[in-house]
Amino acid sequence: MTTERRATANAARRKETSRRAILTSAFELVQEVGYVKLTIEGIAARAGVGKQTIYRWWPSKGAVLFDAFLMLSEDGAGEPAALPDTGDLEADLKTVLRATVAELTDPRYDEPMRALATEIAHDPELAAAYLERLDAPLKELKRQRLRSAQRAGQLADDLDLDVAMDLIWGPLLNRWLQRTGPLTAEYADRVVTTSLNGLRPRSPEGGSARAGA
Amino acid sequence: MTTERRATANAARRKETSRRAILTSAFELVQEVGYVKLTIEGIAARAGVGKQTIYRWWPSKGAVLFDAFLMLSEDGAGEPAALPDTGDLEADLKTVLRATVAELTDPRYDEPMRALATEIAHDPELAAAYLERLDAPLKELKRQRLRSAQRAGQLADDLDLDVAMDLIWGPLLNRWLQRTGPLTAEYADRVVTTSLNGLRPRSPEGGSARAGA
Amino acid sequence: MTTERRATANAARRKETSRRAILTSAFELVQEVGYVKLTIEGIAARAGVGKQTIYRWWPSKGAVLFDAFLMLSEDGAGEPAALPDTGDLEADLKTVLRATVAELTDPRYDEPMRALATEIAHDPELAAAYLERLDAPLKELKRQRLRSAQRAGQLADDLDLDVAMDLIWGPLLNRWLQRTGPLTAEYADRVVTTSLNGLRPRSPEGGSARAGA
Amino acid sequence: MTTERRATANAARRKETSRRAILTSAFELVQEVGYVKLTIEGIAARAGVGKQTIYRWWPSKGAVLFDAFLMLSEDGAGEPAALPDTGDLEADLKTVLRATVAELTDPRYDEPMRALATEIAHDPELAAAYLERLDAPLKELKRQRLRSAQRAGQLADDLDLDVAMDLIWGPLLNRWLQRTGPLTAEYADRVVTTSLNGLRPRSPEGGSARAGA
DNA sequence: ACTTAACCGAGACGGTACGTCCTGTCTTTTC
DNA sequence: GAAAAGACAGGACGTACCGTCTCGGTTAAGT
Incomplete structure (x- = not known):
């Protein structure tokens, strides 16, 4: 290894x-x-x-x-081969993020994951190993789901998917690690909605009109 | 203290x-x-x-x-009393985030800040002190700038400003701490643009029209 | 110390x-x-x-x-201030050497003393400390007893007392440390007699004639 | 072996x-x-x-x-088949003891011999092997030389040759191992003379007359 | 001005863990 | 089947810090 x-x-x-x-x-x-x-x-x-x-x-x-x-x-073999894809990106993302919240909150994994995360923060070599062996496969799954949504017109054509992933998962991880606020399913939902819609006002007829297609 | x-x-x-x-x-x-x-x-x-x-x-x-x-x-007295407010939210945020990137990247502060961040991750009591004494004042400044933008119609009326802040700063902090990718001014810009516009496609005539930049 | x-x-x-x-x-x-x-x-x-x-x-x-x-x-304060001096050197030496044999044979002291002796053999600095702090005082007592005998005409006038002490105690210590033979009171007696008389034949009228004076 | x-x-x-x-x-x-x-x-x-x-x-x-x-x-084959025997016991013993001093003082052999000696001091089994395989042959040579001297009337008739050997070699080995004093050819000579003559005064005309040298 | 009590520097103390070295045993592979 | 190689469980090494504890010596209050 x-x-x-x-x-x-x-x-x-x-x-x-x-x-x-x-x-x-x-x-x-x-x-x-x-x-x-x-x-x-x-x-x-x-x-x-x-x-x-x-x-x-x-x-x-x-x-x-x-x-x-x-x-x-x-x-924990098998590893879900893919993220859920019901066609409804927003719902799927909420499902996934709620699961992530549940895992990060699980007392069995909380401490060990914090340990790994902080060790990575101090050890670039370990960080590289983490990126390659643990993070990359997960990221690939996420990328696939987003690409699928992009093809379905649910995401902007010119969207940088890596930035998109950071936008969706970054706030969550940050709140978890830094304890900047409660980490709940509700928060996960909000992050999904807000990141999808963006911070700016949307035109009245609504950008999410196509959702659920 | x-x-x-x-x-x-x-x-x-x-x-x-x-x-x-x-x-x-x-x-x-x-x-x-x-x-x-x-x-x-x-x-x-x-x-x-x-x-x-x-x-x-x-x-x-x-x-x-x-x-x-x-x-x-x-x-480091004075502490900027407020974030820049030129009226152009996107530009102002880019300025601020670029500064943040510069600070996180500065070798004088990198290690100490990582130390503080990881210590916070393991010590809830310290985390609380951090939130109250160091984070809260900063957050207040950010909130003010966002509120100003909101009043100017540059942000959605129903936007949860706390989630908004997480969306903007979370990806940055996360990338820095976990070294999930290079931390550059360009990245900061992209995060600003993407979070403002959201991941979804914007209708052509839509909103503040700059979508797709 | x-x-x-x-x-x-x-x-x-x-x-x-x-x-x-x-x-x-x-x-x-x-x-x-x-x-x-x-x-x-x-x-x-x-x-x-x-x-x-x-x-x-x-x-x-x-x-x-x-x-x-x-x-x-x-x-073990006090330390005998002097070796026994009954006037009969041979008897006194036998007494002392038998006591030494008893001590070296005592299971309480055997191992510790071997430990000290062998450590001294490998560590010149420790050897010096031993000579000064533990051996010297004992040697002084022995020297006094021998000098007393010398004054009484029981030892040769030109005798080197240091060599004399080596001659009397050396064989004993050696036999103890190297286990070259049984270490008994009888052996102690023999060493005393032989060292006093020397290995050569004595003239018929006997050198020990003056003993007990 | x-x-x-x-x-x-x-x-x-x-x-x-x-x-x-x-x-x-x-x-x-x-x-x-x-x-x-x-x-x-x-x-x-x-x-x-x-x-x-x-x-x-x-x-x-x-x-x-x-x-x-x-x-x-x-x-180191051959092994001297016998100790020198010129007829003059005192001279021969001095020759042998000076050689022993030289060997014990030789930096090539000093440490190894100390190692062996101290190991023997702590390991009875090894001590037995040493006595049988290394010490016994040497002792036999010494015994022969002394027996020859005894026959020539240079040693007391009733002398215990084992005690005699201890008296001659014991002081030397002891001074070497314990570093109780300088180990020189001169010291070797003195041990020989003193042990042969004994510690007591010799009657002027007495024995082999050389006493007091 | 005179106690007096806390702070301070220093550093010894009983501990715990470090990372290294070696012990004596075991197993695998080569000759 | 002995030998080279070396992984292994175990345990001591000597070092570094931990957090606690005295020990004088200042240093401010409170008398």
């Missing part, structure tokens, strides 16, 4: 059971004690593993945690 | 020189060594202060850092 | 209870687990002390052990 | 080149880094050998070192 290859280590001889025990322990521990109090020693102890086995394969606790997420996302 | 009042401490007898030395040292050190390697001992040593003097007045290194920002924002 | 002064440490603030707990624990542990398995961590744990408190004041576990002996020899 | 036989190992298939490489590396390393920092891993690495090959054949690093000495003493 991307982040774990170290110079001297011979991956062929690697013990898979230890690897999984480490990642599982790391994920559980970060839930229980928080990221700051997550220690390599603690992970090793819970995993029944020598510390060296962790240091041999990962450069930092952030990297361990990242791989823990990676394992989860691979094990 | 909000975060520093402790039960037993008598603020009247407090030594102002030590206070400033601590905050300055903290801010400098976080630039030099990063937040993770920022230590109370290091701050105390550089400030020429006993550790106890720090522990007496602040509950955590995050709180010290927060006060360091507070001091900076108070010393 | 000679060995414990470190560059940065401020001895005035030193905690005496911790110091004694460390030395006591070290001495007990070396009896129980042997010198090789004696660890700084173990000493710290048993003494209820942080490891740093040991590293702050002693450069090595050998130095700790040395101070443990020093403490013992100072606490 | 005595110490290396293990239960499961089949000595017949053993690779002689590895064995010699291990012993040579061990001897060299102990010179370079000292006994305390001598490690099995280090020996294996320098010998270009797997750790298991060492663990298969030796029970401890002390045993390896012991065999290294054994190899040396066998390779």
Whole structure:
């Protein structure tokens, strides 16, 4: 896996059971004690593993945690192949964003995700790995849904889809991470509506006239 | 100051020189060594202060850092009383966001701000202090500018200004913190335009006519 | 104390209870687990002390052990002010050497003393401290007894007392440390007699004629 | 070889080149880094050998070192078949002891021999092996020389030769190991003279008349 | 002016975790 | 089937900081 290859280590001889025990322990521990109090020693102890086995394969606790997420996302196999596409973009986006809110709010994932997010904020290398291995696939799904909407005339033809995604998901993530306000389904809905319509007034006959086509 | 009042401490007898030395040292050190390697001992040593003097007045290194920002924002006196208001909302927002991009990109502030942001992400109490003391005043300025635009008919009448602010600034902060892409003036411009116009197509004769720019 | 002064440490603030707990624990542990398995961590744990408190004041576990002996020899206060002097040198030496044999054989002291002896063998600095603080006082007592005998005409006038002491105690220590043979009271007696008379034949009328004078 | 036989190992298939490489590396390393920092891993690495090959054949690093000495003493072939015997015991002993002093003082052998000596002090099993395989042959040579002197009337008839040997060599070894004083040829001479004549005064006409030299 | 109480610098202390090194065992692959 | 290679669980190393705790020495109040 991307982040774990170290110079001297011979991956062929690697013990898979230890690897999984480490990642599982790391994920559980970060839930229980928080990221700051997550220690390599603690992970090793819970995993029944020598510390060296962790240091041999990962450069930092952030990297361990990242791989823990990676394992989860691979094990939680299947991964929805696509975002819902009922033809009603606004409704679909609301569905997806409400799900995101639910996940970010879930106490099982809140701490671990904050941990990953803040670690990424401080470690550009980890950030790159995150973008490539975890974020890119998700972004691709989102892009597909937006492209579909664009073809259906529900989005502006000249719209930059990357900016569009930032506009839709950025406010959510920001509010979650910085706690700048309550993170609710209602907020998600509002972000969807507002970003779709824009901040400016729309002409009376309404820009969303075509919605639901 | 909000975060520093402790039960037993008598603020009247407090030594102002030590206070400033601590905050300055903290801010400098976080630039030099990063937040993770920022230590109370290091701050105390550089400030020429006993550790106890720090522990007496602040509950955590995050709180010290927060006060360091507070001091900076108070010393960087004046604080623009308002955001620019030329009557052209789009241009004004671009100006402001470009400035934000410049600040976030400035190597002197990048690390310290990341430190503060991630500390906030893990410490709700600190987050509350941040919202009240640093974020709220800024938000008020933004709200005023938007309200002015709203009155001028440049923003939808029923627009929720808080959501609007999230829509404008969220993508920027998110991209900065998560490094999901390059943070440039051009990006700032695009975010402004897109959020104002919304993602949907605008009817040709529609609204403020500039759509598609 | 000679060995414990470190560059940065401020001895005035030193905690005496911790110091004694460390030395006591070290001495007990070396009896129980042997010198090789004696660890700084173990000493710290048993003494209820942080490891740093040991590293702050002693450069090595050998130095700790040395101070443990020093403490013992100072606490076991009084220290015989002189070796027995009945006028009969041979008898007195036998008494003393038998006592030495008993001490070296005592399971409470055997391991700790071996530990000290072998540590001295590898650490010239510690050896110097040993010579000055533990060995010298003992040697002075021995020298006094021998000088008394010399004045009484029981020892050769031109005898080098240092060599004499080596001749008497060297074989004993060597046999103990190297286990080159059983270490018994009988052996002690033989060493005394033989060293006093020398290896060569004595003239028939016997050199020990004057003994008991 | 005595110490290396293990239960499961089949000595017949053993690779002689590895064995010699291990012993040579061990001897060299102990010179370079000292006994305390001598490690099995280090020996294996320098010998270009797997750790298991060492663990298969030796029970401890002390045993390896012991065999290294054994190899040396066998390779340093020939082994003087006897100690010098010019008829003048005193002169011969001085010759031998001066040689011993030179060897113990030789920086190439000092550390390794200290290592062996101190290891023996802590490991009775190793001590036994040492006595049988390295010490006994040497002692036999010494005994022969002394017996010859005894027959010539230069030593007391009733002298216990083992005690005699302890008396002659003990002081030397002790001074070397414990660094209780400078180890010189002059000291060796003095030990010989004093032990031969004994500590007591000799009657003027007495014995071999040389007393007082 | 004289206590007196808190602040302050300094830094020792009991702890925890770090990241490294080595132990002795095990497994895989090569000869 | 011994040997080179090296991963592994375990544990000690010596260091860095944590947060608490004295210890003098200022430094302002309150008498």
